[in-house]
Amino acid sequence: MSNNDDKEKEIKEYEEEIKSLMAENDKEMNEVIESYRKINEGYKNLNEEIDKTINDFDKTAGELDKMDQEAEKELDDLILENINEEVAEEEEEEE
């Protein structure tokens, strides 16, 4: 009988030990979960900001394309006029 009592006591103590281990683990678990949620939130905000930037950039790209066209026109002007004048001068000299 006393042998069984000892075993029961041992089990009880062991179960207590397990409970305290779980409690200790809970604390660490909460911190990790909190950290995971913080990271998740961080990525979500970052993604929202990137989305906003992508939308903003569409407008900027339009402005840059417009500027490209203006510059392209000016360069065409310059190049063609330059060729035209110089060739005309050459042809005049040849005549």
Add this chain to the structure above:
Amino acid sequence: MPNYEKPKTSPEELKEVEKKEVIFYDNKSIFEKMSDKAKKIASAVYEGVYQMPVANRIVGKMEIAYNQKIIDIYDKKMAKRKNKLDAIDYCLNILRQQRKNCLSSKKELEKEGVPGTASLEIQLKKIAQQKEEFLNKRDKIQTKFEAKENKRDLFIEKRDAVAKKLIDYYEEKLKPYEQKLESFNKEKARWEQLLQETELRHQNIEQRLKELEDKKTHLEELYKKMGWSERKIKHVESTKEIEKYVAGKRKQLHLERESIEKEILKNQKKISKLETKVNPYLDKKQAFIRVTERQKIDYKVKKRERGTRREEETREEETEEEEIREEGIEEEEVETEEKLGMEEEKEKVFEKEPEFALKEVINKWNNYLKEEHSDVFKTYGIDELIFAKESGLKLDKNFKISEWNRLMKEYLNLYQQVDEEKINNFIKDFNKKLSLGMEEEKEKVFEKEPEFALKEVINKWNNYLKEEHSDVFKTYGIDELIFAKESGLKLDKNFKISEWNRLMKEYLNLYQQVDEEKINNFIKDFNKKLSK
């Protein structure tokens, strides 16, 4: 324009230029008005742009505008005129020499009372007439050269203005996005770091959960030892609780981690989407900058000072006559023979400055650097092909060392900020080694040279300029304090004239592009006066 004389483009292909809308719509009217030859050239020039995606066409057009082919349209005509100018200058020099000889002979005849000066007078008139004709011709060519140069420069100016406006606009518009991309990547890295740390803690928890599972097994064994059946053990509250706890915690951690993984994937896609949108424009901006770094050719044609050239010519002639007169007087002054002897000897030294072919002197310079200063060879070593290309000079052309020194310094300064003091020391040492034989001879002459304190000689030089060439005093006059500061020399230190000449030329070259021929003439004249 040899590049364009035989364009491959056929008339059918010409139509393609219009069809493919390579040329900006508003400019088509210019294109339509062009002659066939001009159209052919234009389509040959625009050929590469056909294959470019529309978004990148601006880079293609910028490349055209910065392509030497376009500048060549002007440069080739300018080069032709420059050659003509050089040829006329050469003839003018010959005429100048002939005139000098005539004057000298005339003087000689007059002195000895020999008749025949009248025919020399006729010859002098003829020379003057020829000179006048050459000068008129030169004026016309120079006007054409300058007109072409102005046109080229105007084209370059307009082209650069377009490029600058575009680059500035790109800079302004893209800067916030470059900054955002950088800050997004930084923030991403911050979350990655925190995730790594959290995952380590997650692993520790997993370790503990495994420990709990082991403990559950051990607990079941303890119950077994107590004689409990397996069925009864399965219903023990504590073991059930452990099992539920471990499974629950594992699931919770997995779900949290999985949710982050989804956001990370989204984040990767979004950053990549943003970069895909922004990067082509950033690349374009870089391409603009790269293209605009190409440089124009400088023909180094002396700028004409309108209305004053004739006066200069007259002054030159007067100087020649004066020189001849002076030479005559000097011959009569027996007591100045010693000084004159020295003067002539010095002239010989000037004349004796050795000449080397460009290729040879570059080779010698590189060898000198390799032997004496191998650590700076990468910085000061010269690639003969690039040098020839940049300077537009032929590798087999002969140069005086002083001329080569100047060219080399200009070339090195093109690519990097050279250490002025260092390069001057190298040059001095190199020149010494190069003309060692001549140096010894020079030393002998220099031994006889008079010495002057730096302050004194600067003063004399400035006075000489004020008296003789007041119009260029502003250009060639020397401020003694700046000179002393730049050269690191004391004003009361004594110097031989030749040494002073060298220092002064270096100093003047520091602040401006001096006219080498002019300054050499001034120096010769000044030295002559000084030694008298």
